[in-house]
Amino acid sequence: MKDKKIAIIGGGIAGASIALxxxxxxxxxxxxxxxxxxxxxxxxxxxxxxxxxxxxxxDQQCVTLLKESIEALRLYPDxxxxxxxxxxxxxxxxxxxxxxxxxxxxxxxxxxxxxxxxNQNQVLGKVSDYYQLFExxxxxxxxxxxxxxxxxxxxxxxxxxxxxVDLSLLKYPVVLVQEFGWNVFRLGATAALxxxxxxxxxxxxxxxxxxxxQNKQQKWQVTFAKDSIQESVEFDYLINAxxxxxxxxxxxxxxxxxxxxxxxxxxxxxxxxxxxLWPEVIFHGERGTPEGMAxxxxxxxxxxxxxxxTDQITLFDNGLxxxxxxxxxxxxxxxxxxxxxxxxxxxxxxxxxxxAIAHLSRYIPTFKQATVEGKPLFGAQQIPGEDANLRAAxxxxxxxxxxxxxxxxxxxxxxxxxxxxxxLAEIGLLDKHLVGGRLFPITHxxxxxxxxxxxxxxxxxxxYPIALAYRNIKQS
Numbered sequence: 001m002k003d004k005k006i007a008i009i010g011g012g013i014a015g016a017s018i019a020l021x022x023x024x025x026x027x028x029x030x031x032x033x034x035x036x037x038x039x040x041x042x043x044x045x046x047x048x049x050x051x052x053x054x055x056x057x058x059d060q061q062c063v064t065l066l067k068e069s070i071e072a073l074r075l076y077p078d079x080x081x082x083x084x085x086x087x088x089x090x091x092x093x094x095x096x097x098x099x100x101x102x103x104x105x106x107x108x109x110x111x112x113x114x115x116x117x118x119n120q121n122q123v124l125g126k127v128s129d130y131y132q133l134f135e136x137x138x139x140x141x142x143x144x145x146x147x148x149x150x151x152x153x154x155x156x157x158x159x160x161x162x163x164x165v166d167l168s169l170l171k172y173p174v175v176l177v178q179e180f181g182w183n184v185f186r187l188g189a190t191a192a193l194x195x196x197x198x199x200x201x202x203x204x205x206x207x208x209x210x211x212x213x214q215n216k217q218q219k220w221q222v223t224f225a226k227d228s229i230q231e232s233v234e235f236d237y238l239i240n241a242x243x244x245x246x247x248x249x250x251x252x253x254x255x256x257x258x259x260x261x262x263x264x265x266x267x268x269x270x271x272x273x274x275x276x277l278w279p280e281v282i283f284h285g286e287r288g289t290p291e292g293m294a295x296x297x298x299x300x301x302x303x304x305x306x307x308x309x310t311d312q313i314t315l316f317d318n319g320l321x322x323x324x325x326x327x328x329x330x331x332x333x334x335x336x337x338x339x340x341x342x343x344x345x346x347x348x349x350x351x352x353x354x355x356a357i358a359h360l361s362r363y364i365p366t367f368k369q370a371t372v373e374g375k376p377l378f379g380a381q382q383i384p385g386e387d388a389n390l391r392a393a394x395x396x397x398x399x400x401x402x403x404x405x406x407x408x409x410x411x412x413x414x415x416x417x418x419x420x421x422x423x424l425a426e427i428g429l430l431d432k433h434l435v436g437g438r439l440f441p442i443t444h445x446x447x448x449x450x451x452x453x454x455x456x457x458x459x460x461x462x463x464y465p466i467a468l469a470y471r472n473i474k475q476s
Contacts, residue, residue, distance in 0.1 A: 004028065004429045007222050007235040009209050009249050011038040013184075014405045015241030016191035017075070017413035018420060023201035024194075024442060025421070025434045030233065031201060032224055034208045037458060038195075039188030041243050042379030043266040045297045045305050046280065047073060047080060047182040049124055050107040052087050052175070053282055053293070055095060059103055063110050064415075070114060071414040073123045073180070075440060076190050078451045081181030081471040083298070084154070085280040086161055089171045090363070092291060093284055097171050104131045104175065124178040133173035134158055140167065147276025150473070160276045164364050181280060181297065184377070185469050189454035194443040212238070212252040218401050237429055239420065240404040244380035247329025255398055256323075258385055259406065261330040263319040263339075265378035266297075267306045267353040268464065271370035274302075277472050283363050288315060294359050296367075301467035304370065305377065308359035313352055322386070332380060344375055352376070375463055382406050395419045401427070448474070 006022060008015045011033025019031040031038075046053070049069035051062035073080055089097045108130045114121040124130060132154045134142075142155060142162040151157040154176050161174075195201045204226065211223035211232075220238040224231060240249040244261045281296040292309030299305060307314045321330040339348075353372030361368035384396070384406040395405045395416045403423065405416040424430035455469035 004236045005030065005234070006237045006239065006424075006429075007032065007220060007233070008239045008241055009222075010240070010242035010245070011035065011203070011205070012041040012241065012243045013039050013044065013187065013191075014243070014407045014413055014416060015239070016188070016195065018239060018241060018405060018417050019201055019203075020075075020191055020194050020198075020440070020443060021414070021417040022421070023198045024440050025430075026200055027424075027430065029201045030204065030235070031195065032204045032207050032209050032222070034206065036205060037188065037461060038192045038203075038205075039184060040458075040462065042264060042381045043305070043307075043377035044182055044184040044187065045266065045377075046085070046295075047180045049073075049179045050104075050130075050177065052085070052100065052104070052107075052177050052179060053295070055100070055284065056287075059106055062103060062107060064412075066107050066110055067114060068412050068415050069179075070111075070121050070123055072182075074120065075414060075443065076182075076187055077123075078446065078448050079183050079186035079190055081183060081299075082473040082475055083151075083181055083277065083279055084157055084176050085179040085282060086158070087175040087177060087282050087284065088165075088363075089284050090291070091169055091171055093171070093286070095284055097173050097175065100175060104177065107131075124180075129154065129178065131175055131177040133175060136167060136170075136172050139174065143167075147274065149276065151277055157277075157279045160274050160278050161281060164274060164366060165281075166363060166365055169363055176279065179280070181471070183455070183468070183471060185455040185458045185464075186451055186471070188458055189451045190443065190446060193446050193450055193454055194440075197445075198442050209249065209252070212249070214253075214400055220401065237401045237424065238403075240402070244332075244382045245329070246382050246404055246406055247323060247327060250328035250404065253398075253402060255328065255402065257328050257396070257404070258323050259328065259330060260320060260322050260383040260386065261332060261380050262321075262383060263316055263332060263336040263378070263380045264314050265316075265352065265376040266295075266314060267349075267356040267376050268373045268468070269304050269306055269353065269357055269370045270302055270373045270465075271304050271367055272302055273366040273369055281364075283360075285309065294363065296360055296364070298472065299468055300470035300472055301465075303373065303465055303467045306353075306356040306360055308356050310355075310359070313356045313359055336380065339378060340380065344378075349375055373465055377464075397423055 016038045048065045051065040139162040148156040207226040213221040278298040283294040285291040285293045295307035297305040
């Protein structure tokens with residue numbers, strides 16, 4: 001199978017991870033990315049090991065997110081910040097904290113099943129510690145304690161939350177769950193370093209695919225341009241992993257598929273008002289309303305990334321668009337394309353960033369002293385089909401040696417890759433014994449220092465604080 005060649009269009013988390021997966025099992029892969037580096041798309045900050053941020057999705061999607069997150073953590077362990085997440089329900093919210101318990105118990109049982117299948121799946125701590133509940137009285141006691149430099153227990157993680165959050169605004173109990181942080185810069189660094197070291201993969205950066213044709217032998221002719229020079233290469237199989245531009249590649253290849261695209265942003269702030277390490281904190285709320293979910297994601301050196309699920313912060317009026325009858329590519333408004341292609345206006349950054357700070361400081365009063373630090377983490381996210389609430393998605397196939405990988409959450413990439421290898425084996429492009437081969441020797445040979453150095457480079461190249469290249473907690 002060494003003579004078979006596979007083209008992957010798009011070097012985001014999906015394309016880069018699939019290239020990594022396929023090249024690690026020895027397939028010849030060429031990866032085409034129009035940008036200057038890999039994995040530079042919508043903000044990734046959270047490993048959804050159970051999907052507890054999303055009350056609106058069905059339990060089965062949450063179970064899928066748990067399984068996929070464990071797989072992703074095993075592939076990219078050096079990109080994970082091993083700190084838990086607090087799920088809090090505000091008083092004004094219509095939801096009840098105890099309504100979360102059936103799902104949490106289901107996820108805890110599913111985590112045990114995954115460990116029973118393979119003990120290396122125990123990457124979220126002990127099953128008994130998957131989640132813990134905190135009543136008001138316990139938080140009031142914790143608020144009297146000093147913050148711990150490196151928290152080791154659930155109680156120690158909750159001290160900064162107990163000290164700084166206005167506890168009177170919440171319903172009880174509050175949940176602490178083992179959903180970790182996920183660093184997009186470290187993830188991109190790991191994928192890039194692994195692919196650069198793998199002779200089975202060729203990376204084409206700053207390269208735009210402009211034409212796709214298929215001949216009578218079912219081979220794909222991919223024409224691409226770099227530095228005004230055009231070239232065409234023939235491939236046995238074509239994988240469309242072009243992120244929010246997936247529809248453009250579908251159009252070039254002559255396929256139609258229904259999808260949505262949503263533009264979203266998260267804001268980078270700095271807050272000197274605390275000494276200890278924080279968990280991530282989610283204050284639930286109804287999406288798209290002024291009370292939309294507030295998300296506090298801590299980074300190294302007092303940096304905090306913020307989401308506010310309102311149209312004035314993370315979401316945007318007209319930011320969700322669908323395909324038309326004559327194109328598979330949803331057409332984003334020009335204001336969003338301008339942000340993606342040329343950048344944000346300074347006043348836009350300040351206005352939305354300050355709204356995000358205000359949104360969080362309703363629950364964390366001293367957080368109003370935080371400052372906006374540079375441009376947001378932003379991008380457009382594709383969602384297959386017509387359900388804007390979809391959070392677990394994967395791969396779809398056409399008969400003509402063509403697949404598209406459309407992930408909504410980054411953790412879905414290995415599910416996508418598994419399905420691809422099964423299809424490649426089915427059509428004779430891959431030996432069946434290689435299906436499901438997940439050893440990743442090159443990826444797991446990378447050192448933490450290598451990944452950190454490349455992550456630092458990516459933050460600087462993309463105009464973000466270098467602190468976003470680091471993790472607070474390296475191992476659980």
